[in-house]
Each structure stands twice: as C-alpha cells, then as structure tokens.
Amino acid sequence: MAKKTKKIETPIDQRETFVSIQKNFADSDLSVGEKLKTLYALQQADTAIDKILQLRGELPMEVENLENEIADLKAKAARISELIDEYGKFVTENKISITECDAQIEKYKSQLENVANSREYDSLNKEIENQDLLRQIAEKHILETKERILGKKTDLEVVKEKLAVRNDDLKAKKEELATIVESTSKEEEKLRVNRDACAEKIDARTMSAYDRIRQSCNNHLAVVSVFNGDSCGGCFNTIAPQRLVDIASNRKMIICEYCGRILVNPDFE
Numbered sequence: 320m321a322k323k324t325k326k327i328e329t330p331i332d333q334r335e336t337f338v339s340i341q342k343n344f345a346d347s348d349l350s351v352g353e354k355l356k357t358l359y360a361l362q363q364a365d366t367a368i369d370k371i372l373q374l375r376g377e378l379p380m381e382v383e384n385l386e387n388e389i390a391d392l393k394a395k396a397a398r399i400s401e402l403i404d405e406y407g408k409f410v411t412e413n414k415i416s417i418t419e420c421d422a423q424i425e426k427y428k429s430q431l432e433n434v435a436n437s438r439e440y441d442s443l444n445k446e447i448e449n450q451d452l453l454r455q456i457a458e459k460h461i462l463e464t465k466e467r468i469l470g471k472k473t474d475l476e477v478v479k480e481k482l483a484v485r486n487d488d489l490k491a492k493k494e495e496l497a498t499i500v501e502s503t504s505k506e507e508e509k510l511r512v513n514r515d516a517c518a519e520k521i522d523a524r525t526m527s528a529y530d531r532i533r534q535s536c537n538n539h540l541a542v543v544s545v546f547n548g549d550s551c552g553g554c555f556n557t558i559a560p561q562r563l564v565d566i567a568s569n570r571k572m573i574i575c576e577y578c579g580r581i582l583v584n585p586d587f588e
Contacts, residue, residue: 337528337541337574337581344572349520352569358529359587361517362542364510369539371503371510378496385489392482399475406468413457413464420454532579543575544585554578 344351427447434440518526532541536553543552545566550557556577558566566573566582573582 336532336579337525337572338579340524340528341572341574344525351571354521354525355569355572355581355583356587357517357520358525358542358581359544359583361514361521361529362540364514364517365533365539367510368507368514371507374503375496375499378492378499382489382492382496385485385492389482389485389489392478392485396475396478396482399471399478403468403471403475406464406471410461410464410468413460416457417454417461420450420457423450424454536578536580540580542581542583544583544588546585548585551575551578551580551582553580558582 424447427443431443529541533539540553545558546552546555549563554575554577562573565571567584569584575582
C-alpha cells in the first residue's frame with residue numbers, strides 16, 4: 320500500500336501578492352469559481368464595513384484626542400493646586416516666624432529696662448535688630464509668595480475654563496459618535512459575521528495577500544469585477560480580450576497586470 324505523501328506547507332511571506340500565489344490558487348477544497356466568488360463576497364463585505372467606518376470619520380480619533388487632552392489638563396490643574404498649597408504652607412510658616420520674632424523683640428525690650436551696663440544694652444539692641452531683620456525677611460517672603468499664589472490661581476482658572484470647554488466638546492463628540500454607532504451597529508455586526516464566514520473558507524496564504532493588497536490600495540479594493548465590459552474595476556486600465564475570456568470562465572485566478580488586483584466575473588455582482 321503506497322504511503323500518502325504529506326504536503327509541505329511553505330511559510331507565508333508577508334510580501335506575497337496574488338501574482339506569487341496564482342499557481343497554487345486551485346489547491347483548495349473549493350473550486351476556483353467558488354473561491355473567486357467567496358473572495359469577491361469578502362471584498363464586498365469589507366467595502367461595506369469601510370463605508371460604515373468612513374461615516375464615523377475622524378470622530379473616534381477626535382474623542383480619543385479629547386480624552387487625552389482632558390487628562391493632561393486635569394494633571395496640570397492638580398500640579399498647580401499642589402503648588403498653591405505649598406505656597407500657602409510657606410506663608411503660614413513665615414507668619415509663625417513673624418509671631419516668634421515679635422515675641423523675642425518684646426522680650427528683649429523688657430530686658431532693656433533692667434540692663435546693668437552698656438555692653439548688655441548694646442547686646443540686647445543687637446538682638447532686637449536681628450529679630451526685626453528676620454521679621455522683615457519673613458514679611459517679604461509672605462508678600463512675594465502671595466503674588467505667586469495669585470498668579471497660580473489665575474493659571475488654575477484658565478486651565479479650569481479650558482477643561483470645561485473640552486469636557487463639553489467631548490460630551491458632544493461622544494453623543495454624535497454614539498448616534499452613528501447605534502444607527503449602524505446592527506448592519507456592521509451582520510457584515511462582520513458574513514465577512515468572517517467568507518474568510519474562514521479562504522486559505523491563510525490567499526488571505527495574507529488579500530489583506531496586504533487591501534492595505535496598500537487607497538480604495539482598499541483587492542478583488543474587483545470587470546468595469547464597463549473591458550476594464551479593471553480597480554485601476555480602470557483596459558484588459559486584453561483573451562484575459563476577459565479567462566475571467567468569464569471562472570476557472571483560473573486572473574490578476575490585473577497593472578495593479579495586481581484579482582479580476583472576477585462581473586456576473587458575481
């Protein structure tokens with residue numbers, strides 16, 4: 320009894336196009352005609368899904384950008400608030416220093432009334448001058464820090480106003496996107512089910528080439544029918560008569576020699 324030879328699977332090359340898999344296209348449980356019909360149905364489903372995504376336009380990206388901007392603004396507001404709190408603590412510390420300086424000055428002044436000699440008198444006056452200088456420094460710190468606090472509070476208000484505007488924008492964009500998604504969700508779900516069913520029937524090598532060509536084309540068409548009787552439906556270049564006969568036969572994969580797309584029988588439409 321002869322042993323069955325095991326078919327060796329060649330690794331998929333991500334650079335493959337339909338041209339490179341043309342010879343092996345018929346190696347499938349499906350007939351070439353059925354495989355071409357399935358590919359065309361897959362393309363139709365993907366095209367319909369693309370139209371739904373185009374309807375949403377840039378909204379998903381705009382929503383994401385707004386969410387990121389709002390997160391940045393919230394973080395900025397939090398940093399400013401923390402800085403205002405730190406400035407407030409610094410003002411409180413300097414107020415305590417002023418109180419302590421006043422207490423020391425009063426203490427030294429009361430001691431002046433009971434000095435025994437000029438040396439002690441001069442020493443106490445020097446301490447009073449030092450405490451008064453420390454008091455003036457603390458007052459200066461308080462004044463400068465209060466100015467900084469006012470500046471930061473102004474910055475915080477600007478950030479909060481901008482945040483309120485962005486939140487309103489985000490709410491509007493989300494509502495608009497939700498309306499579009501709701502109106503198209505059932506249709507999209509049905510299309511994706513159909514798309515997945517078609518994709519399951521196609522071998523991995525052909526799917527890889529299909530996805531690659533779809534991504535490389537501006538109109539995302541990898542499988543097209545004959546346009547106007549004699550032209551490629553993707554690039555609109557004229558197709559040779561013999562190739563038109565081959566396309567109509569549904570017996571082999573025909574590739575457009577200009578754009579590399581699969582050409583299928585217009586009857587599939």
